Amino acid sequence: MIKAILLAALVLGGMGVLFGIILGIASKVFHVDKDERVGMILQVLPCANCGGCGYAGCSAYAEAVVKGTASPSGCIVGGETCVSKVADIMGVQATTKEKKVARVKCGGNCFEAPAKYEYIGVQSCVSAARIAGGPKNCEYGCFGLGSCAKVCPADAISMSNGIAYVIESKCVACGLCVSTCPRRIIELVPASKEYTVVCNSKAKGAKVTKVCDVGCIGCKMCEKACPNGAITVEDNRAKIDYTKCTNCGLCSEKCPRKIIKKF
Amino acid sequence: MMGNLFVIAITAILMENFVLSKFLGICPFLGVSKKLKTALGMGAAVTFVIVLSAIVTWCVQRFLLVPLKLEYLQTIAFILIIASLVQFVEMALMKLVPPLYESLGIYLPLITTNCAVLGSAILIQDNNYTFIEGVVYAFASSIGFMLAMVMFAGVRERLEDSDIPEFLKGFPITLISASLLSLAFFGFQGLKF
Structure with a gap:
């Protein structure tokens, strides 16, 4: 009885530990460098994903801003506060757009x-x-x-x-x-x-x-x-x-x- | 041998369609079928994960659970395997095949606990399929899933443009259409090999 419980716990626990180790290694091996500014910009954007900036969504726009292909003032929806926050993150002067x-x-x-x-x-x-x-x-x-x-x-x-x-x-x-x-x-x-x-x-x-x-x-x-x-x-x-x-x-x-x- | 595999495939796609006959994976079926493009993406991601998980779960069942007489751990062990597998695949795709990650990436986390994936892994064991049969069954059933998704996405795109009575708008009409599609698929029950 005890042996069966132990065996079950051992097998499942063993599998869990094994997968955990594999995932841990994988996260190191397959690590992709992401610019942390993308996440920061995404946080200040309205995240309505309206596409008004011309990009597929807020995250696509954030990536484009970090890459330098989009202007920090591209988000019309967020208004001045959003533009100045994005510009702050990118370390450039904000050029505000009129609402x-x-x-x-x-x-x-x-x-x-x-x-x-x-x-x-x-x-x-x-x-x-x-x-x-x-x-x-x-x-x-x-x-x-x-x-x-x-x-x-x-x-x-x-x-x-x-x-x-x-x-x-x-x-x-x-x-x-x-x-x-x-x-x-x-x-x-x-x-x-x-x-x-x-x-x-x-x-x-x-x-x-x-x-x-x-x-x-x-x-x-x-x-x-x-x-x-x-x-x-x-x-x-x-x-x-x-x-x-x-x-x-x-x-x-x-x-x-x-x-x-x-x- | 080939004939047997063909029968398994046709049965899994048409007669025992995961979504429309077995009612597995209803959540993504209703959730991501609004547009044809997302339906295709989800279908492809599910196909990918179901086949991979079928391979791994088959090996674990035959070489670990059965020899140790731990078959009763099947469900929990399979969930563990599928969840870790999806995580692993997501990480690997992000690094190795970014374009594929871009198209499948957003759907992968949705599949972690998808009942269609677990369902196919368990049904393979219930039907006592060999390894090859299991892989074919997994592939065919996920093709069936994709077929249902794509067909339903077409229906829903038409629904968008239709003049639907106010009280049926949204989920009611979607569920009614899904049940009609399911009824249509029951016609395939007549196909007996």
């Missing part, structure tokens, strides 16, 4: 910009865009099928009344929605700038008024109102140059369609 947010340049919801036809296919904007130019009368507007909301790693986009809204407090400015939108109506703008033209239509004024109640008609009222020359009408739509914009809000007041919105 940005995504904004949807369309305000034509299902009441103001009616649909051309009822779309009941695959719930994806890319698929919808292939059918007769999309289910909206306006050739430039948001479909509201939420492809941007699906790709958002931060859950920052919500859909209501058939258009997308960005919840700015949650937005990490990774740019995934910008590249996903088949209509290219989402834009990354500096978070400090409060005004955005919520229309992307290149159509002429008369056509815009037919398909949407809140489309830009290119009347140039905003252009004349802006004291800094920051807003211009190109391709029949108003466009704000954020390097010149001072958040004065005069354009928003003058706009007859009320589509230069304060965020």
